Amino acid sequence: MSDVLDDEAIEAGLPDGWTRDGDEIARTFEFDSYLEGVGFASGAAGIAEEAFHHPEMTIGWREVEVRLTTHDAGGITGKDLDLAARFDELAG
Numbered sequence: 001m002s003d004v005l006d007d008e009a010i011e012a013g014l015p016d017g018w019t020r021d022g023d024e025i026a027r028t029f030e031f032d033s034y035l036e037g038v039g040f041a042s043g044a045a046g047i048a049e050e051a052f053h054h055p056e057m058t059i060g061w062r063e064v065e066v067r068l069t070t071h072d073a074g075g076i077t078g079k080d081l082d083l084a085a086r087f088d089e090l091a092g
C-alpha cells in the first residue's frame with residue numbers, strides 16, 4: 001500500500017497548476033468546448049482504470065475539475081501525484 005506523503009513531499013511533488021486541498025489535490029482543466037472536456041474526462045478515466053487509481057471528476061461548461069486522493073491510505077500519496085502528471089500530459 002502507498003504511504004501518505006508529508007506536507008514537504010506533497011509541495012515538492014505537486015505538478016504546476018495543481019493545488020492541495022486537505023487530503024486531496026485538485027486542478028480544473030479548461031477547454032474550448034464542452035465536448036472537448038468530455039473527451040478529456042473519458043481519456044482520463046481510461047488512464048485511471050489502467051492505473052486502478054481513480055479521480056473524482058466534475059464535468060462543467062468547458063472545464064473539468066479533477067480531484068485526487070488515495071482512499072486506501074487516507075491521504076495524498078505518490079499515486080495521486082503520478083496520475084496528476086499523466087492527466088497534465090493528456091491535456092497537453
Ligand SMILES: C[C@H](O)[C@H](O)[C@H]1CNC2=NC(N)=NC(=O)C2=N1
Nearest residue numbers: 052053054055069070071072073
Ligand atoms: C479496493 C480499492 O478500492 C482499490 O484498490 C482502488 C480503486 N481505486 C482507487 N482510487 C483512489 N483514488 N484511491 C484508492 O485508494 C483506490 N483504490
